[in-house]
Amino acid sequence: MVTPDRVCRAAGRGTSEGMDIEREGALAARFAELTRTLLDATTVAGALERIVVAAGQFVPSADLVSVTLRGSDGTFHTPVETEHAASELDQLQYKFDEGPCLDAAREPGPAVGYSGDLGTSASWPQFGPAAAERGYHSALATALTLDAKPPRLGGALNIFSSGKASFSQSDANVALLLATHASLALAHTRALDRAELQAEHLRKALDSRDVIGQAKGILMNRRGVDAEKAFDILRRTSQDLNVKLSELANTLATRHLDLDL
Known part of the structure; x- marks a missing residue:
């Protein structure tokens, strides 16, 4: 050197x-x-x-x-x-x-x-x-x-x-x-790169929160339960099926007319 x-x-x-x-x-x-x-x-x-x-x-x-x-x-x-x-x-x-x-x-x-x-x-x-x-x-x-x-x-x-x-x-x-x-x-x-990554994470988090909210609303309407109970149903079903909560919520929100709830 x-x-x-x-x-x-x-x-x-x-x-x-x-x-x-x-x-x-x-x-x-x-x-x-x-x-x-x-x-x-x-x-x-x-x-x-x-x-x-x-x-x-x-x-x-x-x-x-x-x-x-x-x-x-x-x-x-x-x-x-x-x-x-x-x-x-x-x-x-x-x-x-x-x-x-x-x-x-x-x-x-x-x-x-x-x-x-x-x-x-x-x-x-x-x-x-x-x-x-x-x-x-x-x-x-x-x-x-x-x-x-x-x-x-x-x-x-x-x-x-x-x-x-x-x-x-x-x-x-x-x-x-x-x-x-x-x-x-x-x-x-x-x-x-970090800023873009953080923005992407934030976008995905917001999208996930929105779709979970939609799924909760569907369950509240179909089951006649409150928001807390609807979220608990989503959480337990996610664990039982071993799928991510956001993925389950997205399936429910986009295919709820096809699913037997």
Whole structure:
């Protein structure tokens, strides 16, 4: 694991180089546009696809881009990538349990994993040479933070290059900004998912309450009982038939003319 300032030294670039004003302004405009498109994303997959495309555009040396996500069981997977080769490199990291994306994803806060010469990497002795054999010699991974509360299941934005020492400090800074945008976008889309799920649950609860009310009214009319007694009949019949109360009530409400009550 290396910190962002060590990424710069490993890449052989000086911190004084930075980004010139023109490129900085262009990036600011592109990040503003990215923010807008990410806020328009309504699914996790849609947000991630926008991020990997942006990474390929914002980091000139990027040949492959992917996203690693960590599941609730602790395992890692790659939901999106620019090319299948990126997913293959990720799978090697999962197999060997080492690599830049795993180092970044396992950190609780902002983190960067980097190597400018994977073939001789001491940090990843299995993954590094395997990646180099496939023609990829530089890797840059930045952490995604998906959950604010423990266990803070996260992930990483992964960028690979066929060249050696391909990524500068500026590239690391851009990747960190992209990871931040990705984290916020994922939180936004997951919030939408939760809101939709809650709305659907509420709708079903209201529908269920309405149909139970209809069934109670039918029983009150047919049996000459009060609302409490009608509900008790529904509840006991539901238990005797081993069917959900709402399903029984729906059958009674929609087919009461066919049923012998």
